[in-house]
Every structure is written in structure tokens, then in C-alpha cells.
Amino acid sequence: MRPARLNLLTAVAAVAALTAVTGCAEKSGSGDGALKVAASDSACEVSKTEFPAGKLTLEVENKGSKVTEVYVLFPDDRIVAERENIGPGTKASITAEIKAGDYEIACKPGMKGDGIRQKVKATGGGAATKRSPELDAAVAEYRKYVQAQADETLPKAQAFADAVKAGDLAAAQKAYATSRIGWERTEPVAESFGDIDPKVDVREDGLEAGQDPAKDWTGWHRLEKALFADKKIGDEEKKLADQLMTDLTDWQKKVGQAEITPTSMANGAKELLDEVASGKVTGEEERYSHTDLVDFKANVEGAQKAYELLKPVAAKNDAALSAELDKQFAAMNTLLDKYRADKNGYDFTAYDTVGQDQRKELSDAVSALGEPLSKLAAAVAK
Amino acid sequence: MSDDTSTTGSAAEAAEPADSAAASSAASASVSGGPSRRSVLGWGGAGLALGAAAAGGTVAALSGDGDPVPAALSGSSVPFHGEHQAGIASAVQDRLHFAAFDVKTKDRAELVQLLKDWTRAAERMTAGLPVGEGAVGGLPEAPPDDTGEALGLKPSRLTLTVGFGASLFAKDRFGLEGRRPEALVDLEQFPGDNLDPAKSGGDLCVQACADDPQVAVHAIRQLARIGFGKVAVRWSQLGFGKTSSTTPDEQTPRNMMGFKDGTRNIAGTDRAALDKFVWVGDEAKDGSAWMAGGSYLVARRIRMHIETWDRTPLQEQEDIFGRDKGEGAPVGKSKERDEPFLKAMKPQAHVRLAHPDTNSGATILRRGYSFTDGSDGLGRLDAGLFFLAYQRDVRKGFVPIQRNLSKNDGLNEYIQHVSSALFAIPPGVRDKDDWWGRALFA
Numbered sequence: 001m002r003p004a005r006l007n008l009l010t011a012v013a014a015v016a017a018l019t020a021v022t023g024c025a026e027k028s029g030s031g032d033g034a035l036k037v038a039a040s041d042s043a044c045e046v047s048k049t050e051f052p053a054g055k056l057t058l059e060v061e062n063k064g065s066k067v068t069e070v071y072v073l074f075p076d077d078r079i080v081a082e083r084e085n086i087g088p089g090t091k092a093s094i095t096a097e098i099k100a101g102d103y104e105i106a107c108k109p110g111m112k113g114d115g116i117r118q119k120v121k122a123t124g125g126g127a128a129t130k131r132s133p134e135l136d137a138a139v140a141e142y143r144k145y146v147q148a149q150a151d152e153t154l155p156k157a158q159a160f161a162d163a164v165k166a167g168d169l170a171a172a173q174k175a176y177a178t179s180r181i182g183w184e185r186t187e188p189v190a191e192s193f194g195d196i197d198p199k200v201d202v203r204e205d206g207l208e209a210g211q212d213p214a215k216d217w218t219g220w221h222r223l224e225k226a227l228f229a230d231k232k233i234g235d236e237e238k239k240l241a242d243q244l245m246t247d248l249t250d251w252q253k254k255v256g257q258a259e260i261t262p263t264s265m266a267n268g269a270k271e272l273l274d275e276v277a278s279g280k281v282t283g284e285e286e287r288y289s290h291t292d293l294v295d296f297k298a299n300v301e302g303a304q305k306a307y308e309l310l311k312p313v314a315a316k317n318d319a320a321l322s323a324e325l326d327k328q329f330a331a332m333n334t335l336l337d338k339y340r341a342d343k344n345g346y347d348f349t350a351y352d353t354v355g356q357d358q359r360k361e362l363s364d365a366v367s368a369l370g371e372p373l374s375k376l377a378a379a380v381a382k
Numbered sequence: 383m384s385d386d387t388s389t390t391g392s393a394a395e396a397a398e399p400a401d402s403a404a405a406s407s408a409a410s411a412s413v414s415g416g417p418s419r420r421s422v423l424g425w426g427g428a429g430l431a432l433g434a435a436a437a438g439g440t441v442a443a444l445s446g447d448g449d450p451v452p453a454a455l456s457g458s459s460v461p462f463h464g465e466h467q468a469g470i471a472s473a474v475q476d477r478l479h480f481a482a483f484d485v486k487t488k489d490r491a492e493l494v495q496l497l498k499d500w501t502r503a504a505e506r507m508t509a510g511l512p513v514g515e516g517a518v519g520g521l522p523e524a525p526p527d528d529t530g531e532a533l534g535l536k537p538s539r540l541t542l543t544v545g546f547g548a549s550l551f552a553k554d555r556f557g558l559e560g561r562r563p564e565a566l567v568d569l570e571q572f573p574g575d576n577l578d579p580a581k582s583g584g585d586l587c588v589q590a591c592a593d594d595p596q597v598a599v600h601a602i603r604q605l606a607r608i609g610f611g612k613v614a615v616r617w618s619q620l621g622f623g624k625t626s627s628t629t630p631d632e633q634t635p636r637n638m639m640g641f642k643d644g645t646r647n648i649a650g651t652d653r654a655a656l657d658k659f660v661w662v663g664d665e666a667k668d669g670s671a672w673m674a675g676g677s678y679l680v681a682r683r684i685r686m687h688i689e690t691w692d693r694t695p696l697q698e699q700e701d702i703f704g705r706d707k708g709e710g711a712p713v714g715k716s717k718e719r720d721e722p723f724l725k726a727m728k729p730q731a732h733v734r735l736a737h738p739d740t741n742s743g744a745t746i747l748r749r750g751y752s753f754t755d756g757s758d759g760l761g762r763l764d765a766g767l768f769f770l771a772y773q774r775d776v777r778k779g780f781v782p783i784q785r786n787l788s789k790n791d792g793l794n795e796y797i798q799h800v801s802s803a804l805f806a807i808p809p810g811v812r813d814k815d816d817w818w819g820r821a822l823f824a
Binding site: 079080081082096097226263267268273307324360366369370371372374375377378381 | 388486518519520521522523524607610612614759
């Protein structure tokens with residue numbers, strides 16, 4: 001739909017216009033960070049053609065007689081940001097978060113055609129603009145949280161592994177779900193180390209073609225099947241318990257180095273709800289142990305932690321969103337509490353006893369929280 | 383949207399880059415590319431040029447020669463604002479996505495805000511525009527406001543029609559118990575009904591009709607998304623192949639049994655019949671001021687036992703309907719639109735039993751669609767009629783007709799009603815400040 005063609009006519013026009021570019025750029029020199037775009041029926045003047053990567057604000061003024069629209073475009077014509085219906089004599093602002101690289105600004109008087117174009121360049125290391133101290137603090141705090149979750153998980157996982165190695169079926173079954181809580185709270189970060197997640201948390205149907213469940217399937221869910229479906233512990237399972245500990249120790253060591261940004265935190269929170277929506281509400285994740293609600297709760301807790309840390313900024317940028325998130329987190333936790341007698345414990349109702357109507361109610365609650373949570377990244381990036 | 387500007391529009395567009403770039407003091411290398419849907423739709427007819435080009439570059443064939451273009455092909459839009467909601471008397475489109483919602487919020491103000499948000503989104507989508515800030519061009523880190531599967535598609539005569547179910551008026555919910563219209567009855571259990579409660583009822587409904595199924599599905603998807611946390615989809619139904627039309631000059635469509643059905647439907651242009659049988663009158667006439675200009679919608683999922691029907695002899699099929707299968711003429715007549723002579727039909731003939739003359743004049747406006755939801759696990763086609771009927775008062779419309787049919791209709795051996803719902807359809811959204819249900823919540 002959007003072929004990049006440079007035909008003769010436009011190329012000639014472009015050469016003729018290039019000489020004017022420098023003159024235009026020198027006119028500007030405004031130091032307030034915003035890029036001013038003066039649009040008219042025949043021109044699209046930008047106040048500077050180079051600016052630092054990160055948050056870009058275009059202050060557009062339509063000095064022409066036609067309604068116009070202004071685009072920030074990638075060189076291949078994909079749209080970075082746009083604003084349409086800018087009436088004659090009116091002003092509008094466009095904001096975008098952009099990485100270092102080449103772009104084009106296009107004004108389209110009359111809102112048609114390819115527009116009058118201006119090449120611009122975003123400079124710098126590709127990093128976003130300097131973050132606010134509040135966001136830096138949120139990231140630092142979240143990093144600590146992630147590390148603490150891993151640190152606290154290791155002894156719990158060890159207790160689980162020890163029970164397996166002792167051949168104590170009942171104790172191993174009991175220790176299974178709690179050994180996973182820290183992992184489930186921080187899963188998006190754990191998943192960022194591509195090799196650990198498939199080793200510890202893959203389900204049998206998640207194996208790739210050519211992989212042999214007997215050899216290639218490791219981690220919690222293989223043990224889950226042995227403990228809850230086959231109800232037996234053999235030498236193989238004991239070896240798998242050791243392997244799980246090795247892989248989790250690897251996770252504990254690496255987790256502190258994960259790359260975390262405010263938007264990745266926000267989207268990580270959303271991903272935790274996605275996990276719930278796709279795997280837990282359906283009962284697929286813990287199909288043998290039926291402890292899905294424990295994972296569910298842990299996913300929600302992890303998402304809520306990320307949100308709470310970002311909230312000071314999110315509430316400032318989008319008060320309505322943060323009010324909605326407060327409400328939906330509260331509603332979700334109230335609903336989950338219906339499935340455990342002890343509000344401080346993690347003994348949840350077995351998911352195979354949760355009826356279809358209740359699953360629908362849980363699923364609706366996940367949608368109700370997941371949808372506004374998907375907007376958190378935008379609120380943080382504003 | 384007009385359908386006569388695409389040729390000139392696209393010519394002007396082709397000339398534009400050279401003109402504007404040459405005149406510009408600040409243009410650089412201009413890379414030619416198609417306009418985005420949003421910019422295109424901002425200036426009317428050009429959306430057609432884009433759509434036509436995508437379909438194979440037949441811009442001129444669509445509009446350049448001045449020939450009238452069938453509405454379905456032009457992809458035109460149906461006005462959203464008006465005295466009545468679109469999607470009732472307006473020409474029936476080819477496709478349907480119908481959804482019933484449960485309201486989850488307990489907060490009346492939040493429900494009102496949702497209806498306002500839905501109205502604003504519907505205004506945009508019926509005009510062929512994406513909701514909110516669109517599907518592309520926003521923050522790369524955030525999901526777009528619009529899901530994008532309708533980008534580049536025409537408005538396709540999308541209509542969105544909203545209704546309120548009786549459960550919304552329940553005591554201690556939104557303070558609406560005193561406003562439930564008498565005509566919003568609890569439908570009785572008709573003989574032979576096998577209703578699935580999970581696929582029946584609902585606090586709200588949205589009927590999305592369009593000539594392109596993707597446009598109809600997109601519309602319901604956006605509304606569901608806007609509604610998360612406030613409402614949840616209770617059940618939904620896709621439909622294809624309209625089974626009746628509100629435009630009598632078009633050929634009457636056939637249902638899944640192969641018969642023309644709905645020949646005598648009310649024409650969308652027949653104001654007298656619409657006022658008499660479809661639109662709710664003022665408070666003095668119909669008892670509920672907020673419903674004036676609205677209507678009542680009965681939705682029934684009617685499963686057909688396709689395989690046994692297909693093994694039924696032709697004569698028996700024709701006797702059951704009371705029409706011949708080829709032409710659609712009533713028994714003893716030669717043309718589809720010949721006045722039926724009811725007494726010539728078998729006492730159990732569908733047309734005879736459904737006819738106004740058999741039902742003390744009861745008349746409804748039908749807008750149903752065929753559906754096929756794959757097969758049912760026993761290898762039988764899960765198909766039938768998703769029956770939609772609008773009327774001024776169900777107690778004088780659907781209910782007496784269905785009482786008669788459910789008791790006597792020869793078709794009953796081959797059909798089963800499996801889901802049922804009744805909604806009060808409020809009047810139309812008048813203008814940009816109005817919203818669905820304003821009079822109800824006033």
C-alpha cells in the first residue's frame with residue numbers, strides 16, 4: 001500500500017528545494033527544545049533540522065489558507081506521529097518519542113498528496129530523553145524487587161527440590177505452587193533472559209518440533225506432571241529437581257542485570273495480565289496441579305508492584321487512568337480473595353473446581369484490569 | 383461520503399507532490415506513497431480511490447463514468463445521526479455481528495460515560511474512521527487506540543444500533559426500575575423453545591451491520607474494548623446472507639433452507655407502515671416518553687436441522703413454507719409478489735401462519751441473517767437463522783405471531799429456537815452532543 005517510489009518529477013523538485021533547506025534551518029535557533037513548524041499553503045518550514053533523540057514536540061502553526069496536516073515519517077514513509085485537521089490560523093502540537101536516525105516532516109496543505117517534505121535528523125545514542133528522577137527511582141526500586149523475588153524464591157525452590165529428592169510425594173506437592181510465586185511475580189523480566197524460561201517453565205505442548213519430552217522437557221511443569229498426574233517420583237525426577245535448582249540459581253545471578261526501563265516495567269505489568277488471560281483463566285498453566293489461582297495471584301501482585309512504583313508519574317500524567325487502575329486492582333484482589341480462606345496465605349481453591357460462570361467472572365476481571373494497564377506505558381512515557 | 387469524487391480526487395493527488403514541492407521553500411526528497419486511511423477519509427471521496435486501487439486499480443469503473451453504483455459496492459456510509467437509529471429501517475447490509483453485553487459496573491455515572499464513549503466511537507466508525515487516535519502513529523510503546531483491521535476498508539454502510547435489556551431496569555441497579563417500558567416484557571417460554579441462558583438476554587445489545595464482515599467485527603471489537611471493566615460480552619453472533627430486505631425492489635434473499643423468506647417485509651421507505659408497526663409513538667400513545675422514536679428488537683437464534691430438511695421431498699418443503707421453491711410464489715400463484723391466498727395453503731404452512739391476516743394484523747420488520755458456526759461435534763451443520771425483528775410493541779408483534787407459529791408451524795419439525803433476547807431500542811442520536819440513551823438517563 002505504501003511503496004517507496006522516487007519518481008523523476010519529485011526528484012527534480014527535491015533538488016530545487018534542497019538549497020532552501022539550510023536557510024530555513026538557520027532561521028530558527030529557539031532553545032526551548034520544541035521544534036516549530038510553520039505550515040502554509042506552499043511551505044513547511046521547520047525551526048531546526050537536527051535535534052536530540054528522545055521526546056520530540058512539534059509546535060505547528062498553520063499560516064496558510066487551507067486545512068493542513070503534519071506528519072513525522074520514517075524514511076520509508078511509515079508514520080511516526082501525525083496530526084490532522086489543523087485549521088488555517090490555528091496551532092497544534094504533536095509529540096513523539098523518537099530514536100536517533102533520519103526522519104521527514106511533511107505538511108499536507110489541503111490534507112492531500114504527499115505533502116511538502118523536510119528531512120530532519122534525530123541525533124544522540126538512541127536513548128530516550130533524560131528521565132525524570134522519579135522514574136529513575138521507580139526503575140531502581142523495581143530492580144530491587146525483582147532481585148528480592150529471586151533471592152526469596154531460591155530457598156522455597158530448594159525446599160521443593162529437597163522433597164522431590166527425598167521421594168516425599170505429599171511434601172513435594174505441597175511445596176510446588178509456593179516455589180513458583182517469586183518467578184510468577186516477575187516473569188517478564190525472567191523471560192528477558194531467553195534461555196532460562198524454556199528450561200524452568202515450559203509446558204509439554206510448548207516444546208518445539210523435534211524436541212523429545214523425555215530428554216528436552218525440564219522444569220517445574222515436568223515435575224508437576226510427575227507429582228500430580230503420575231503421582232510418582234523416580235530417579236529421573238530427582239535429577240530434574242537438581243537441574244531446576246541449577247537453572248534458578250542462574251536466574252538469580254542474572255536478574256540484577258536485566259535491562260529495565262519505565263515503559264518496559266509498565267508493559268511488563270500488562271504482560272503479567274496477559275499471562276493470566278491466556279494461560280491461567282483457561283486452566284492450561286497448571287493442568288495437573290490445578291494451582292492456577294496461585295500463579296494468577298502472583299502475576300497480579302507483580303503487576304501491581306510495577307504499577308505502584310510508576311504511579312506517582314502515571315497519576316500526574318493521567319489521573320483518570322491511575323484512578324481506574326486503583327479501582328480495577330482492588331476489584332481483582334477482592335475477587336481473588338473469594339478463592340482463599342486465609343487472606344495472607346496462598347492456599348487457593350483448586351482451579352478444576354472453579355465453574356464456568358466463575359471463570360467467566362475472573363476472565364472479565366482480567367480484561368477490566370488488563371485494558372487500562374495496557375495504557376500505563378503511554379502514561380509513563382508522556 | 384460521496385462516491386463521485388474519486389477520479390478527480392486521485393488526479394489532484396497525483397499532481398500534488400510536484401506542485402507543492404516546487405512551490406516550497408523547504409522540501410527535500412519527496413518519497414511518493416499512498417495516503418493513510420485517516421488522511422484519506424478526512425477529505426471525503428478519496429477513500430474510494432484508495433479502496434478501488436487496492437481492489438485492482440479500477441477507480442474509473444467505480445465512479446468515473448457517472449453510472450449509479452450499487453450501495454454495497456460504493457462502500458458508502460450511512461448517516462449516524464437522526465430521529466431513529468440507523469440499522470432498522472435503513473437498507474439491510476450483507477453482514478452482521480451482533481453482541482449482547484452484561485453491565486459489570488454498578489456506577490450509574492460510569493454506565494452513562496460508557497454510552498457516551500460508545501456513541502462517539504460509533505460516530506467515527508460509521509464514517510469509516512478509526513476510533514480515538516487511530517491504529518498507527520501513536521507511541522511505539524503503547525497499544526494503539528484502534529486495533530487497525532479496518533484500515534483501508536470502506537465504511538461499507540456500517541450501522542451500529544444499541545438496545546437496553548429488561549435486566550438493566552432491575553431494582554437496585556441503576557435507578558431505572560420506574561422507567562422500564564411496559565412493552566419490554568419478559569418473553570414467555572414458547573412451546574419447543576430450547577433456550578441456552580448463557581446465549582440469551584443481556585443488559586445491552588449492539589447490532590453491527592455492514593457489507594464487509596471485517597468492518598462489522600471491527601466495530602464490535604472496538605466497543606467491547608472500550609467497555610472492558612464496565613461491560614463484558616455475554617454472547618455474540620455472526621451472520622451472513624441477509625434473509626429479508628427493507629428494499630422490496632431488490633431480490634428477496636433466500637434462507638438456509640433454500641427458500642425466499644421475507645417477501646412481505648416492511649419497506650424502509652414506507653413511512654406509514656413504519657409509524658404504525660415499527661416506531662414507538664409518544665408517551666400518550668405508547669406509555670414511555672424516552673422510547674418515542676425507538677423500537678423493540680427481538681433476537682432469536684433459530685437452529686435449523688439442515689440434514690433432515692435436505693432429505694425432505696420438494697413438495698413437502700413447498701407445502702411447509704406455502705411457497706414454491708424456485709420463484710417463491712405463494713401456493714396457487716405464479717409470481718413471488720402475488721397476493722397470497724392463505725386458504726389455498728396447508729393449515730400448517732409457515733407463510734399462512736405468519737401472515738398478518740392470520741394474526742389480527744400483527745406485523746413486524748424482519749432483519750435476520752443466516753448463520754453457520756461450523757459443525758456441532760456430531761458432524762451436523764450448526765446453522766440456521768439469526769432472527770431479528772423490530773416492532774413498536776412485541777405484545778402486538780412478535781409474541782402473538784410466535785405463539786401461533788410455535789404451536790402450529792410445520793417448520794417446527796426442522797427448527798429449534800436456542801437463544802432469545804428482547805431489547806428496547808432507544809430513538810436515534812440527534813447530533814454531536816447527543817448520545818445513546820440520553821433520554822433514558824435524563
